[in-house]
Structure formats: structure tokens, C-alpha cells
Amino acid sequence: MKRLSAIILAAALLLSFASCSSQQDTKSESADKAAKQTAETNRETIYQVALLQSITQGYYDGIIKVSELKEHGDIGIGTFEGVNGEMIVLDGTVYQALGDGSVQVAADDETVPFSNVTFFDSDVKEDIGNIKDINALKDALTKTVEKNGKNMFAFVKLSGEFSKMNVRSEIKQEKPYKSLDKALATDQREFNYDNVKGTVVALYCPDYMGGLNTPGWHFHFISDDKKKGGHILELAFDSAQVEYDITPEFDMCLTDNEDFQKMELSKDVSSAIKKVETNDD
Numbered sequence: 154m155k156r157l158s159a160i161i162l163a164a165a166l167l168l169s170f171a172s173c174s175s176q177q178d179t180k181s182e183s184a185d186k187a188a189k190q191t192a193e194t195n196r197e198t199i200y201q202v203a204l205l206q207s208i209t210q211g212y213y214d215g216i217i218k219v220s221e222l223k224e225h226g227d228i229g230i231g232t233f234e235g236v237n238g239e240m241i242v243l244d245g246t247v248y249q250a251l252g253d254g255s256v257q258v259a260a261d262d263e264t265v266p267f268s269n270v271t272f273f274d275s276d277v278k279e280d281i282g283n284i285k286d287i288n289a290l291k292d293a294l295t296k297t298v299e300k301n302g303k304n305m306f307a308f309v310k311l312s313g314e315f316s317k318m319n320v321r322s323e324i325k326q327e328k329p330y331k332s333l334d335k336a337l338a339t340d341q342r343e344f345n346y347d348n349v350k351g352t353v354v355a356l357y358c359p360d361y362m363g364g365l366n367t368p369g370w371h372f373h374f375i376s377d378d379k380k381k382g383g384h385i386l387e388l389a390f391d392s393a394q395v396e397y398d399i400t401p402e403f404d405m406c407l408t409d410n411e412d413f414q415k416m417e418l419s420k421d422v423s424s425a426i427k428k429v430e431t432n433d434d
């Protein structure tokens with residue numbers, strides 16, 4: 154678990170064509186097998202589909218299928234082709250929280266333009282309480298992450314009853330796709346729940362991940378009855394159990410799609426990301 158062998162970018166790019174090439178028909182059976190074995194044997198890897206930067210700039214085409222994503226993890230967050238709702242992966246099931254406020258189990262052949270998943274192993278457990286807002290939650294979780302290594306990734310599973318849960322999802326976009334901030338300006342839908350039981354699935358990315366994702370925290374929610382969910386904008390709770398999976402490896406899956414290859418992905422979109430991830434302007 155504490156073995157620090159981060160497979161960052163260069164190695165991940167090499168791996169990616171073995172592990173996320175559903176749209177390539179030249180893949181051999183043995184490559185297929187090898188990819189599967191890698192996925193099964195490596196529980197200590199954050200698997201990422203594309204970049205938060207590509208989805209922020211409006212690349213919403215699916216890159217891998219839900220069925221393939223599940224080979225890389227049983228917990229996670231993300232979205233679906235056309236940003237058709239928010240993804241919450243919990244205990245191996247991929248949930249799709251749609252723009253109308255409903256939640257469904259995502260079909261295996263639904264495709265994914267952006268996601269992070271891993272296989273969850275509980276490395277650290279704690280109870281936290283008296284959380285008045287999302288910033289207080291970030292502070293509390295960050296304290297524990299820092300104790301265990303702020304330069305590692307962490308997936309967090311936090312369960313409890315939430316006195317306040319404010320989530321958003323969005324209406325499916327059609328081509329030509331707008332950038333995410335423009336799409337959300339008209340097609341974001343917010344839902345406010347009081348006293349709802351459920352689980353927060355959160356990803357922590359280290360500071361240096363600014364070019365590939367967003368540093369810090371990203372929170373999604375799914376209720377215990379699996380009827381409510383989305384990307385968390387605000388929350389509050391009195392007490393909750395938190396489990397952390399501290400994760401030292403990173404693998405990334407890209408696409409050779411022409412539109413994707415034309416994108417300028419080093420462009421600084423951090424303020425656009427902040428705008429779409431939070432309620433702040």
C-alpha cells in the first residue's frame with residue numbers, strides 16, 4: 154500500500170493502448186488478456202479516462218464502455234457520453250444520476266468520456282462530525298490525507314445521514330458540443346435534499362495533478378435507496394464514518410480520436426474547472 158511506484162503519464166500512455174482500446178479492432182486476444190490481468194491484479198491504481206481538461210473544453214464523446222471501466226475499479230466518479238448525468242461507482246455498480254433528478258444503473262454499453270476509478274481497500278478509518286459545509290469537510294479530510302502522504306491519491310467513502318445535501322446533474326448535450334461551463338450555464342439542474350442517508354464518494358488528487366485533473370477534492374453522492382445522487386455542491390452532517398483508500402499508482406486512458414488529438418490540453422482551464430466544479434464564480 155505504501156509502496157511508492159507511481160506510473161505517471163509516460164508509462165500510462167504506453168499502457169493505455171493495451172487497456173482502453175475498445176474502438177481499435179486490431180487488438181489481439183493476448184493483449185486483451187494482459188490488460189485484464191493488469192486490471193485484476195493491480196488494486197493500487199487510480200485509473201483515469203481522459204482529462205478533466207478535455208471534458209471542461211467540451212470533449213464529451215465516450216472513450217470506453219461502462220463494462221470496461223468496471224474492470225479497473227469498483228469505486229469512482231465521472232460522467233457519461235454527452236455529459237448525460239453524473240457517475241457514481243459504488244461497490245462495483247455504476248450509477249447514473251440524470252439531469253431530471255432520477256438515478257439509474259448505467260448500461261454496460263453506455264460510454265464514458267471522463268472518469269476516475271479504483272478498487273477500494275480501506276487503509277484508514279475514522280469518524281468525523283459536526284461538518285457545517287463542504288469546505289469544513291475538505292479541511293477535515295485533507296488533515297487525514299496529509300498524515301498519510303499528501304502526494305498520494307486517495308479515494309474516500311463517507312457514509313452517514315446528511316442534514317443537507319445539495320447536488321447537481323446536467324441535461325445530455327448534443328453535438329456540436331459546447332464547453333462545460335457554457336453547457337452548465339443553461340443545462341445544470343440542482344437538487345436539494347434534507348436528512349438523506351447515503352454515501353459520498355470522493356477523489357483526492359495531489360497538487361501536481363493540475364494539468365490532468367484538479368488538485369484537491371471532487372465529491373459525488375448516492376443515497377442509500379439509490380434514488381438520489383449527483384455532483385456535490387454543498388452539504389452538512391453531524392456525524393459520518395469515513396474510509397480512505399490511499400493509492401500510489403496512476404494509469405490514464407486516452408483516445409486517438411481526431412477531435413481529441415486537435416485539442417490544446419495544456420491550456421490553463423483551472424478557473425473554468427473551478428467554476429464547473431463548485432458554486433463559486
Ligand SMILES: [Zn+2]
Pocket residue numbers: 230231239371372373384385
Ligand atoms: Zn463531479
